[in-house]
Amino acid sequence: MxxxxxxxxxxxxxxxxxxxxxxxxxxxxxxxxxxxxxxxxxxxxxxxxxxxxxxxxxxxxxxxxxxxxxxxxxxxxxxxxxxxxxxxxxxxxxxxxxxxxxxxxxxxxxxxxxxxxxxxxxxxxxxxxxxxxxxxxxxxxxxxxxxxxxxxxxxxxxxxxxGEGGVAAQPIPVQPRSTVEDSVLAEIAEVLRSGESTVVLLGGGATRERGLRAASRIAAATGVKLFAETFPARIERGAGLPAVDRLGYLAEQVQWQLTDVRHLVLAGAKAPVSFFAYPGKASELTPDGCAAHTLAEVGSDVVDALERLADLVAKGVEPLLQAESRPALPSGPLTPQNWTEVIGALLPEGAIISDEANTSGLMIPMTTAGAPRHDVLTLTGGAIGQGLPVAVGAAVACPDRPVICLQADGSAMYTISALWTMARENLNVTTVILNNRAYAILRMELTRVGAEAAGPKAKALLDLAQPDLDFVQIARGMGVSATRATTAEELAEQFAAALERPGPHLIDAIVPSLI
CATH class of the missing domain: 3.40.50.970 (Thiamin diphosphate (ThDP)-binding fold, Pyr/PP domains)
Incomplete structure (x- = not known):
């Protein structure tokens, strides 16, 4: 060998x-x-x-x-x-x-x-x-x-x-995650019982069912607020699970969510920081006067810690579960708002969402909260070009589950050849390209950073309309069936049809820019 x-x-x-x-x-x-x-x-x-x-x-x-x-x-x-x-x-x-x-x-x-x-x-x-x-x-x-x-x-x-002489080796047993000491749980329990405004921030395994159920029990018993980190690696959502909002992307959103909070409990997450630096604005987003407490470090057994903590402060308390609900199917031209209602109305049971919708996807968490149970995989590190490849990997891992890739147009082009792999492997991926013909999120950031004299040269660097990207032709050229939607009715019809047929499909959804 x-x-x-x-x-x-x-x-x-x-x-x-x-x-x-x-x-x-x-x-x-x-x-x-x-x-x-x-x-x-x-x-x-x-x-x-x-x-x-x-x-x-x-x-x-x-x-x-x-x-x-x-x-x-x-x-x-x-x-x-x-x-x-x-x-x-x-x-x-x-x-x-x-x-x-x-x-x-x-x-x-x-x-x-x-x-x-x-x-x-x-x-x-x-x-x-x-x-x-x-x-x-x-x-x-x-x-x-x-x-x-x-x-x-x-x-x-x-x-x-x-070289010859190779020898296969036996597997090495996986080391269990470290557990949290009882003394730490007791300290956190006292914080939760204090009656002061408290947020528990969930990350890692805490955003899966067991962790969410334990955290919800804690919140129901003590009145603390729950948030998931802004970009969880994998979060389980939908009807029958506790609904937990994520911290916002913008620093101002996080500061509003943490207004008057006196204690921040970190459960498999790190204290929030601004995604970028802005002139005259804070980088660390934990409010002044708010004490941070670590329940479980990133990489430790956060689910076990949450379940044991729930037994301390919420014995006999049941989690609050999301009721089934769906938005009505919208009508008329596609907008940055109503396309999310189409996805929420039609999302199938057991779906896996690979989410790189960026500026166009702000409302997706709201419109899918009461949809059938599903997983969401987010852009954890902010390096764009993740959505399509992550959808490929998820479909290979879970061939019996529908994968939905919600993908912005600009970031799609970084790794557009992933469509070819979807076709080659006949993967069950439905890709919705949110096509606003712009790096819309950068248009927003251009104003937020206080850049002056943003004239035609600056604006041209953030424009994707000259020439237009024809995602239907691109997808078909790589062996993926593709259609284009300009209205909510067209998107609903094409999305439902794609879910009914095996193999990869792409929908080029034309939406106006928010910015």
């Missing part, structure tokens, strides 16, 4: 079932080895940003790592933006990064680069395999490291990949 075969055999034995890939010459022995390990599915993408974003979406839904295959340092660079989002989501991802054969690195070939510097940027676990005999053990450690919610980077030199 060569090194690549040992590596893939170990990945499979460690529970990795999918490898999203964009390979090159240095990775050809890895590619060939896939045929020797049928348990691992190879999924091809045309750009590394789709590869890494798909691995992120897969792991968020599967609760286990996916692997990626990246070509040398430049391939790693192309995938870094969505690895940034995965890092912020604490998603387990195992990157296999090909490298030149060790004897070839000394000649400074054109694709030679400092891969160590790039992998260090992900803030996770990194190792370079040095021999075929040890690559299996390296792979087992990479999976174990990723399983804790980190990016694991395994650099695979070509000669290690083709």
């Amino acid at each position: 060569n090194g690549a075969q040992a590596l893939i055999r170990t990945l499979a034995d460690s529970g990795v079932e999918v490898c999203f890939a964009n390979p090159g010459t240095s990775e050809m022995h890895f590619v060939a080895a896939l045929d020797t390990v049928p348990e691992v599915r190879g999924v091809l993408a045309l750009f590394e940003g789709v590869v890494t974003g798909a691995a992120d979406g897969y792991a968020r839904m599967a609760d286990r790592p996916a692997a990626t295959l990246l070509h040398l340092g430049p391939g790693m660079v192309n995938g870094l933006a969505n690895l940034h989002n995965a890092r912020r989501a604490h998603t387990p991802v195992v990157n296999v990064i090909g490298d030149h054969a060790t004897h070839h690195k000394t000649v400074d070939a054109p694709l030679e680069s400092d891969i160590d510097a790039l992998t260090g940027w992900t803030g996770g676990w990194t190792r370079t395999s040095t021999a075929a005999a040890s690559v299996g053990a390296d792979a087992a450690e990479a999976v174990a490291a990723a399983a804790g919610g980190r990016i694991a980077n395994l650099v695979l030199p070509a000669d290690v990949s083709w």
Whole structure:
């Protein structure tokens, strides 16, 4: 067995079932080895940003790592933006990064680069395999490291990949998350019983059903307010679950939500900060005079902490669950408001929403709150171009569930080739492009940052209408059926039809800009 075969055999034995890939010459022995390990599915993408974003979406839904295959340092660079989002989501991802054969690195070939510097940027676990005999053990450690919610980077030199003497390694047991001490729970319980205005901010596993139910019990018993972090990696929502609002994107929204709050309890989340700096405005958004208390650190067992805390302060209290409700189907030309009503009215049971609607999606949480149960995957790190790749990964992880990608037009173009992978794999993804022909969110930011003399040159840099992007032709050119909607009636008809048919579909929804 060569090194690549040992590596893939170990990945499979460690529970990795999918490898999203964009390979090159240095990775050809890895590619060939896939045929020797049928348990691992190879999924091809045309750009590394789709590869890494798909691995992120897969792991968020599967609760286990996916692997990626990246070509040398430049391939790693192309995938870094969505690895940034995965890092912020604490998603387990195992990157296999090909490298030149060790004897070839000394000649400074054109694709030679400092891969160590790039992998260090992900803030996770990194190792370079040095021999075929040890690559299996390296792979087992990479999976174990990723399983804790980190990016694991395994650099695979070509000669290690083709070298004989590879040995598959046994899986390494996943370490349980750390639990919260009883003394911490007692301190937080006293805060909750104080009667002072208190907010519990939920992140990590706290935005899944068990955490939401426990938090809702706490709120019902003590009167505290609940919020989820602005961009949760995965939040479960809909009828039959507690409804929890997310903190706003704009600093002013957060400051309003936290008005007069005296205590902020952090449950798997960090204290809120402004997404960007603005002249004369605060970066830290915890109100003056508000004390922050950490119930559970990011990465610890926040669900267990919330359930034990609920037993302390809310014994016998039931959670408040969202009643089933849907908006009426609207009519007339599409607007930034009524398209969300169409989605809320028609969202199917068990849907997974990959949300990168940006300025056009402000009302989606409200119009889908009482829809059938669904998951929402958000833009955790703010590096745009996530929506389409995350939808790919979610659809691979959950082939029996409908995936809805709500995607802004400008950010769609970063990773538009994800449509090709959807078609190739026949993934059950319905993409709604919110097409306002502008970087509308940047138009808003242009005024918010206080930039002066924003004339025609500045405005032209935020305009996408010259020439218009024809998403119907783009999608059809990649093998995805596509239609265009300009009215609420057309969107409703096309969205319902797409949900009835297997495979990928795209709807180019023409909406006016909010700005």
